[in-house]
Amino acid sequence: MGGVVYVRGEPGHGLTPTLSDVEHLGFDIEFLPRGEYRRREEGSFLEALKARHPQAFWIPEGGSNEAGVAGAALIADHVLAACPLVQHVVLAVGTGGTFAGLVRGLRGRAMAHGVRVTKDHSTEARVRDWVEEGTGHDTWRLHEDYHWGGYAKCPRDLITFMQDLESPCGLLLEPIYVAKALWATKALQAAGEIAGQTVVVHTGGLQGRRGFEQLARS
Numbered sequence: 001m002g003g004v005v006y007v008r009g010e011p012g013h014g015l016t017p018t019l020s021d022v023e024h025l026g027f028d029i030e031f032l033p034r035g036e037y038r039r040r041e042e043g044s045f046l047e048a049l050k051a052r053h054p055q056a057f058w059i060p061e062g063g064s065n066e067a068g069v070a071g072a073a074l075i076a077d078h079v080l081a082a083c084p085l086v087q088h089v090v091l092a093v094g095t096g097g098t099f100a101g102l103v104r105g106l107r108g109r110a111m112a113h114g115v116r117v118t119k120d121h122s123t124e125a126r127v128r129d130w131v132e133e134g135t136g137h138d139t140w141r142l143h144e145d146y147h148w149g150g151y152a153k154c155p156r157d158l159i160t161f162m163q164d165l166e167s168p169c170g171l172l173l174e175p176i177y178v179a180k181a182l183w184a185t186k187a188l189q190a191a192g193e194i195a196g197q198t199v200v201v202h203t204g205g206l207q208g209r210r211g212f213e214q215l216a217r218s
């Protein structure tokens with residue numbers, strides 16, 4: 001394995017547990033200042049990076065490109081196989097590619113609910129661009145009120161909520177994505193916006209637990 005990973009941040013502050021894993025897998029880590037990182041979707045900026053690595057296959061943030069969306073569509077097959085009568089499928093949304101794939105794969109057979117975990121107001125437009133024509137907006141909805149302050153913002157109340165769910169369900173969860181999706185699901189059910197058989201997709205990310213002191217040893 002090998003390659004280069006570009007990360008927002010400054011060198012000299014030490015590596016997170018996840019970035020330590022990346023380094024141990026043979027990747028070089030290059031840090032980008034916040035201002036440069038904001039340009040990550042600009043064509044000129046990407047071309048400059050690609051010119052430094054002409055043989056590389058470029059994977060964007062979140063794996064959100066056409067290949068990523070097409071692969072994520074397979075999630076719907078697993079959901080429908082396990083729960084043929086499902087009416088609502090809930091998924092945490094970061095860059096939007098996985099959610100767009102879910103919408104494609106469901107093809108209107110269940111309502112897809114995306115729970116945005118960032119403050120990025122451009123996410124809905126990106127999802128709309130990736131979703132195939134013929135998949136109406138009435139088959140999916142993006143919920144924007146459950147990010148808890150922004151990406152990776154995980155107040156104590158959210159972590160406590162997550163830990164209270166872990167014991168009875170017997171599964172480890174994580175607070176950046178999955179806990180926010182579960183919180184939103186309960187809130188939407190209480191408000192009557194979701195009714196009927198509902199599946200919440202666990203999107204993984206458990207390695208990220210190690211970045212939270214109170215979760216690192218669990």
